[in-house]
Amino acid sequence: MNDFDLVRKNLFRRKLRAALMIVSILIAFMIFGVLAGFYRAFTAGEDRAAADRLITVNKINFTQPMPIAYFNRVRAVDGVRQVTHANWFGGYYQDPKNFLMTLAIEPATYFDMYRSELDIPPEQLQAFISDRSSAVIGESMARKWGWKVGDRVPVASNIFTQRSNGSHTWDFTIAGIVKGKAEQVSTDFLLFQYAYFDETRSFGKDTIGWLILQTNSPENNDRVAKTIDAMFANSTAETSTDTEKAFGKAFAAQFGNIALIVFLVVGAAFVTILMIVGNTMALSIRERTREIGVLKTLGFSGPRILRMVLGESVLLALLGGLPGLAIAALITIALRASLANIAPAFAVSPVIALEGIALMIALGLFTGVIPALNAMRLKIATALGRG
Amino acid sequence: MRSLLLQVMAVTSINLKSIAQRRWLSLSTVIAIALVVIVLLAFLAMANGFQRTIAGSGADDIAIVLRAGSQAEINSTVARDQVRLIEDGPGIARGADGKPLISPELYLVVDGLKRSTKTKANLPLRGIGEQGAALRKGIAITAGRMFNRGSNEVVVGKALLREFEGFDLGSTVSFGATRWTVVGVFDAGGSVFESEIWADLNVVQSLFNRNNFVQTVRARLTGPAALNELKSYSDNDPRLKLDVKSEAAYFAEQASQTSDLIQKLGWPLAIAMALGALAGALNTMYSSVAARATEIATLRAIGFGGFPAFVGTLVESLSLAAIGGLLGAAATYLIFDGVTASTLGGNFTQVVFDFKLSPWLIGEGVVLALIVGLIGGLFPALRAARMPIVAGLSPT
Numbered sequence: 001m002n003d004f005d006l007v008r009k010n011l012f013r014r015k016l017r018a019a020l021m022i023v024s025i026l027i028a029f030m031i032f033g034v035l036a037g038f039y040r041a042f043t044a045g046e047d048r049a050a051a052d053r054l055i056t057v058n059k060i061n062f063t064q065p066m067p068i069a070y071f072n073r074v075r076a077v078d079g080v081r082q083v084t085h086a087n088w089f090g091g092y093y094q095d096p097k098n099f100l101m102t103l104a105i106e107p108a109t110y111f112d113m114y115r116s117e118l119d120i121p122p123e124q125l126q127a128f129i130s131d132r133s134s135a136v137i138g139e140s141m142a143r144k145w146g147w148k149v150g151d152r153v154p155v156a157s158n159i160f161t162q163r164s165n166g167s168h169t170w171d172f173t174i175a176g177i178v179k180g181k182a183e184q185v186s187t188d189f190l191l192f193q194y195a196y197f198d199e200t201r202s203f204g205k206d207t208i209g210w211l212i213l214q215t216n217s218p219e220n221n222d223r224v225a226k227t228i229d230a231m232f233a234n235s236t237a238e239t240s241t242d243t244e245k246a247f248g249k250a251f252a253a254q255f256g257n258i259a260l261i262v263f264l265v266v267g268a269a270f271v272t273i274l275m276i277v278g279n280t281m282a283l284s285i286r287e288r289t290r291e292i293g294v295l296k297t298l299g300f301s302g303p304r305i306l307r308m309v310l311g312e313s314v315l316l317a318l319l320g321g322l323p324g325l326a327i328a329a330l331i332t333i334a335l336r337a338s339l340a341n342i343a344p345a346f347a348v349s350p351v352i353a354l355e356g357i358a359l360m361i362a363l364g365l366f367t368g369v370i371p372a373l374n375a376m377r378l379k380i381a382t383a384l385g386r387g
Numbered sequence: 388m389r390s391l392l393l394q395v396m397a398v399t400s401i402n403l404k405s406i407a408q409r410r411w412l413s414l415s416t417v418i419a420i421a422l423v424v425i426v427l428l429a430f431l432a433m434a435n436g437f438q439r440t441i442a443g444s445g446a447d448d449i450a451i452v453l454r455a456g457s458q459a460e461i462n463s464t465v466a467r468d469q470v471r472l473i474e475d476g477p478g479i480a481r482g483a484d485g486k487p488l489i490s491p492e493l494y495l496v497v498d499g500l501k502r503s504t505k506t507k508a509n510l511p512l513r514g515i516g517e518q519g520a521a522l523r524k525g526i527a528i529t530a531g532r533m534f535n536r537g538s539n540e541v542v543v544g545k546a547l548l549r550e551f552e553g554f555d556l557g558s559t560v561s562f563g564a565t566r567w568t569v570v571g572v573f574d575a576g577g578s579v580f581e582s583e584i585w586a587d588l589n590v591v592q593s594l595f596n597r598n599n600f601v602q603t604v605r606a607r608l609t610g611p612a613a614l615n616e617l618k619s620y621s622d623n624d625p626r627l628k629l630d631v632k633s634e635a636a637y638f639a640e641q642a643s644q645t646s647d648l649i650q651k652l653g654w655p656l657a658i659a660m661a662l663g664a665l666a667g668a669l670n671t672m673y674s675s676v677a678a679r680a681t682e683i684a685t686l687r688a689i690g691f692g693g694f695p696a697f698v699g700t701l702v703e704s705l706s707l708a709a710i711g712g713l714l715g716a717a718a719t720y721l722i723f724d725g726v727t728a729s730t731l732g733g734n735f736t737q738v739v740f741d742f743k744l745s746p747w748l749i750g751e752g753v754v755l756a757l758i759v760g761l762i763g764g765l766f767p768a769l770r771a772a773r774m775p776i777v778a779g780l781s782p783t
Contacts, residue, residue, distance in 0.1 A: 016673065027660065027662050031656065061509060064495070064595075092456075159457070253504055254737065257504070268425065269659075272418070276416070276666070280412070283674065
């Protein structure tokens with residue numbers, strides 16, 4: 001029998017107690033896995049934002065429109081490699097509750113801008129460009145509604161109205177399905193041509209929502225942003241240009257301090273198990289005082305006893321924590337589809353798993369350290385004398 | 388019967404007095420349960436506060452007219468000639484001068500800077516008609532004065548002033564190239580309007596190039612029942628075909644989405660944590676039974692029944708849970724009640740609200756704690772009741 005067998009046997013000498021501790025640790029790590037996964041996915045947009053991409057919006061607020069003329073003026077700014085624009089459509093399918101993330105865009109520049117994120121077969125892109133009343137949809141939207149290339153889909157807008165007939169609904173033929181080049185890229189969207197949108201809507205003609213531009217190099221970001229904003233200063237539509245990353249971060253912050261909430265809940269869960277497990281470990285070592293005395297009599301050194309007790313608490317933490325993380329991974333898979341909009345690629349990533357394992361080991365050492373030190377320092381005479 | 392009652396009381400009091408001997412384990416259970424209750428109540432207080440702020444904003448006798456399917460004021464557009472048709476509609480109350488009590492309004496989003504994080508946030512700028520303030524209950528200017536019609540002046544809600552920078556009385560704010568003076572601060576009885584900036588409709592229309600349309604029309608009805616008259620009037624006129632809702636119903640819809648989401652997050656988290664705390668409670672109570680094995684066996688040997696041992700253990704567990712639950716509720720009240728927060732509401736703008744605990748919510752928290760205590764005590768109590776006397780008395 002080696003030390004590990006002894007550790008294992010000690011841990012499970014009271015099966016019910018061990019099981020209960022494992023369950024409470026499991027739950028804490030399940031909460032950790034799910035919340036960390038959510039937080040990572042929620043902020044994924046920031047991390048994926050390309051360093052050389054900038055967003056120009058109306059200075060009043062990003063929901064205010066800008067003249068379409070800005071598109072060509074920004075294109076001419078030195079240091080700008082590519083510009084594209086987008087317009088919020090407020091789309092839904094049949095019932096206003098069935099929100100469809102719908103944008104009116106300029107196809108050629110848009111797909112060039114997002115070439116490292118979005119993947120569309122060239123012939124489908126060509127079909128999209130040549131048919132003005134067509135649209136392309138992302139893979140996850142296609143899956144959600146069962147739409148295929150060639151389908152005719154009525155998309156209603158909660159903002160815009162058709163000029164010709166006063167209808168709120170536009171019919172689009174699906175010209176292509178867009179895939180994401182990475183897991184974190186959300187593909188829950190519908191894109192259609194700005195030219196068609198501008199021609200058919202009843203108000204807001206010749207305006208766009210926002211500009212997305214790419215600089216030659218991230219070092220030029222600041223200069224380009226300043227040049228653009230200076231160009232439109234004192235006009236009726238002043239602009240504010242920022243990196244895509246800063247823009248995404250500011251937008252996420254509008255929902256509230258998500259990071260703080262996640263931190264507090266995970267913190268509360270960990271304090272709970274820390275106390276429960278720490279106390280129980282102390283209790284179970286205390287119960288074994290006599291045995292530890294016997295081990296010492298047999299020649300087990302203090303440090304070896306220390307290692308065995310710590311080993312026991314770390315083993316306990318891992319036995320609870322690893323299945324907890326596994327369950328968290330299953331939960332994230334189950335919820336992924338319904339959270340695709342706000343947190344694409346909701347998952348327990350390898351980084352989160354490693355952080356989790358580091359936390360388990362820390363938890364094990366932390367809960368075991370006081371009982372382990374006490375056991376190491378125990379005098380044989382006291383140990384054997386105690387009841 | 389009486390002797391059984393006495394036995395139960397005796398054993399229960401022994402149980403409760405012996406808690407001190409297991410103070411660390413018992414304390415950890417109490418704190419674990421308290422933390423579960425804090426997490427639950429913090430989420431529920433957040434949802435409740437948000438709900439109260441928004442749902443409390445609407446009145447039954449005010450109709451709000453929006454473009455069909457627009458769902459929120461920010462999406463809606465109502466053309467100028469539609470506004471005239473609504474003015475002539477049935478069921479709308481009229482003032483002493485015979486004019487209909489309506490307020491056509493524009494709802495625009497402008498940038499503000501949040502005090503706590505120094506990040507940009509969406510704030511609503513509402514251009515209101517002449518009757519705008521009168522159509523909302525409890526509007527009171529608490530500092531300065533109301534804006535003058537036709538001038539670049541704004542009044543700001545006091546919640547907005549508290550949470551966002553640069554709107555102090557007398558200061559100048561710019562939205563894009565337009566400049567405005569803050570001339571007043573208003574109180575709106577804790578409603579969502581306190582998170583808004585108000586200005587004269589005509590000035591907002593001309594400075595933001597929105598001369599031909601407004602976004603919504605609010606109208607005072609002759610009574611809540613008049614809503615249907617106005618609704619069928621709009622449905623039957625092909626030039627209108629607008630959504631007509633009572634303001635109360637409109638805000639109730641707005642509130643439900645976000646507060647549902649908060650509650651849907653809060654309950655599963657609290658239940659998961661409660662399962663963790665349950666494991667802790669079971670552990671504590673099994674230890675309690677094990678520590679008192681000799682004592683229980685002795686009582687049984689001198690004629691006490693199993694039932695008092697059962698009740699004693701269960702009461703001990705429930706007491707620990709109740710203490711934890713109340714402690715958690717008290718901590719939530721001290722830490723979170725009245726804390727101000729803001730988030731994006733249904734109109735894509737910041738809504739400032741306070742965390743608000745209610746006796747009902749505290750009840751939910753304590754019940755959750757007691758359920759943990761009940762289950763955590765039940766199995767150990769059964770063990771205590773069934774423990775063979777011989778096992779308890781044999782030397783360990």
